[in-house]
Amino acid sequence: MPTGVRRARCTVAVAALVAGCLKPNPAYDSVETDGGTVGSTTTTTTSTTSTGVVPTSSTGTTEVTGTSAVTTSTATSGVLPDMSSGTTDTTTGEPTSCWDLGIDNWDVSTLSLDPPGSSPMLTPDAKTLHWRAFLGNEWHVIRSARDDPAVAFPAGMSIWPTSSYQADRPAFVAGTQELFFDSPGGDIYVLPRDGDGWGTPTAAGGAQAFGIGHESHPNPTADGAVLLFQRDDGLPFGQFQLGFNFYQITRDPQIHATFPDVPPVKVSPSDPGFGVLACPALAPDGLRLFFGAFDSDGGGQGNPNDGRAGVWFAERDSLDGGWHTVVRSPSLRVAGFVTCPVAVSADGCQLTLQLFTIGPGPTETRLARRG
Structure with missing residues (x-):
């Protein structure tokens, strides 16, 4: 298989933890339809939540430990329109x-x-869900909304069909009316909302931000000022041919429609016991992070679907600060699956999860709730 094709298959869809990167095994294959990947789910769930408040603004120029770039971050303050469930x-x-x-x-x-x-x-606010689905021979971004975070999500509606971008991990920022997503080409895009319709998607930043490696998993803060994402430039680990790092870049969303053409800052958590990490799920305030990771026990060998790949957590004191309290959740890992977080509500009460297997196998979508 050509290198470019293999790389694309390695990094799309929910297999970002493995990214087609097992040395002795083929790339992860989910259920494919006309070149697309679709997960499957069966039942509904209910949960109770409310949301918190965006932190007060913080500005400054800080080099994050272990990185080579400097960033200036600006975050707005106050409660955004979609940040309180009541x-x-x-x-x-x-x-x-x-x-x-x-x-x-x-x-x-x-x-x-x-x-x-x-x-x-x-x-x-945990009231709206966006996801990717393959319908009518093309990819769609689906939206489902509920008035009460304690009830199940109803059937969704297509809000943006496209067969070329294959928009994955669609993250909507209500305050700036923008939809961020990643694409098999390896860049992160932003799609502006124009009244009742959508504008034209463009790369969310310049070549220095999204042009070197394969970027995915866009995680904007609730105000759209900070974007955290994943890049496939990490070190190999055990049976995995490549690894990943997390980066972030900042802007003033009221002035700039895209992020500046500067190198992003590496913000990967330090490794207290995992060998490879992926699937960042940043809290809307930017101060807390869930991510998927394999335990480092066994040096990355053995059966990767034995439940060793689960959810970890880290937090920081400011948007420019380093991560601390890096710990794993023993309960958010399932034997027979790799478990990746997808997104968390502002109050930390609800967390969406994607479960899949390395190699041919089932996928599941789950909702974790607490409180």
Whole structure:
């Protein structure tokens, strides 16, 4: 297989943890239809949540430990239109938060996507879900909305069909009316909303930001000022031919429609016990991060589907700071699957997950909730 084709197959869809990178095994193959990848789900779930508040603005020029680039980050303050579900704590009247409940206090259920698809991106208020589905011989971005975060998501509607971009991991920023997504070509795109329709998708940044490696998993903060993403430039590990790093880039979303043509800053968490990481799911405030990772036990050998690949968590004190408290969640890993986080609500009460197998096998979409 040509290198470019193999690389594209290595890094698209939900197999980002493995990215077609097993030395003794073929690339991960999900259910494919006319060159597309579609996941499958079966049942519905309910959960209760409310959302928190975007942090106050922070500006400054800081080099993150272990990186070679310098960034200036600017985040707006205040509560964005989609950041509060109205649920409040009965004693204080403030929005409920689940961030102090620990990373193992989860109730996990299957998340039904109708129509079936993959990579369910949750909005900060947990009321809207966007995902990718293959319908009518072309890829669509599907949107499902609910008034109450405690009820199941209804059937979704196509909001943007395209057979060329194959928009995956569609993350909508309500404040700037933008949809970020990644594409098999290896870049991250932004699609502006124009009234009731959509404009033209363009690369979300210049060649220095999205032009060297294969970038995927766009994670914008709720104000659209910071974009964290994944690049396939990490070191090989065990049976995996390549690894990944996380990067972020910043802008003033009220002035600049795209991110500047500067090198992004590497923000990969330090490794306290995992050998390869992927699938970043950044909290809307940019200060907390879920990600998927393999345990380093066994040096990356053995059966990768034995449940060793699960969800880890890290947090930082500022948008320019390094990650700390890097720990794994023993409960968010399933034997027979690789478990990747996709998106988390602003209050930390709901987390969407994509489960898949390395090599031919099933995929599942789940919702983890706490509080």
